[in-house]
Amino acid sequence: MSLEQIRAECLHRGHRRLALLFMPAVLCVLIVLAGAWASAVLLFCTVSIILMLGTLVSSCAWFGPLVKRQPSGSKHPLLTIDDGPHPQHTPAILEILDRHGLKAIFFLIGERADRHPELVREIVRRGHEVGNHTQTHPATRFWALRPRAMWNEIAQCQETLTRIVPQHSPRYFRPPAGHHNPFCVLTARALGLTTLMWTARGFDGTLRNMNQVLSRIRRKLTDDGIVLIHEATPLTVELTEKVAAMLAARAAQS
Numbered sequence: 001m002s003l004e005q006i007r008a009e010c011l012h013r014g015h016r017r018l019a020l021l022f023m024p025a026v027l028c029v030l031i032v033l034a035g036a037w038a039s040a041v042l043l044f045c046t047v048s049i050i051l052m053l054g055t056l057v058s059s060c061a062w063f064g065p066l067v068k069r070q071p072s073g074s075k076h077p078l079l080t081i082d083d084g085p086h087p088q089h090t091p092a093i094l095e096i097l098d099r100h101g102l103k104a105i106f107f108l109i110g111e112r113a114d115r116h117p118e119l120v121r122e123i124v125r126r127g128h129e130v131g132n133h134t135q136t137h138p139a140t141r142f143w144a145l146r147p148r149a150m151w152n153e154i155a156q157c158q159e160t161l162t163r164i165v166p167q168h169s170p171r172y173f174r175p176p177a178g179h180h181n182p183f184c185v186l187t188a189r190a191l192g193l194t195t196l197m198w199t200a201r202g203f204d205g206t207l208r209n210m211n212q213v214l215s216r217i218r219r220k221l222t223d224d225g226i227v228l229i230h231e232a233t234p235l236t237v238e239l240t241e242k243v244a245a246m247l248a249a250r251a252a253q254s
């Protein structure tokens, strides 16, 4: 199937889901017209809660399959680094990972990759993997993207990264802020991508206290876990050093 055919099929399925989402609203209006206000409110609240939990809870797989941890039997936590590439942070991170003998998946933003293609090539040259983290990273409105905008975000990033490192096209997708509405996983799957979430994060995108961030990660660390940290935060370089040391020490003990 050509990419254009895949796009048409994906949008068709997305718009069918969108139409289904409007049905409870129509039903609510009909119930109100019939005078059963309480039933309409109950239906509205139930559907809203299902949509909210399915979209905003990062581990909730109601709207499509997510990979939430590595296969059982995995011996080492997987390190993933979101929001790069970054002209200062990416080279520093690569140096730290080399020093600790660690590999990672870098979930890159397409338009940042376009600005720094040499960093994307360097990530791959050092033996790491690049993942799709959307073209523009619209974190505050990603939860509300409709099928066409969702396709554009994920497909454009895939095209960008594949153009820069043609032999290392992303296999994994991670939604900004972990939000995945009913069209998100559908689109990623149509593009051949597995949606990869995480088990251990320290909220380094918002917290500024290194000890808090580290202890949150340490608490959730398991052998089959997936660790999430970010580029482009004030903590990035120091946090990467500390997390890499933590993972390397754990690997040395096993």
Ligand SMILES: [Zn+2]
Binding pocket: 082, 083, 133, 137, 175, 176, 177
């Ligand atoms: Zn992100």
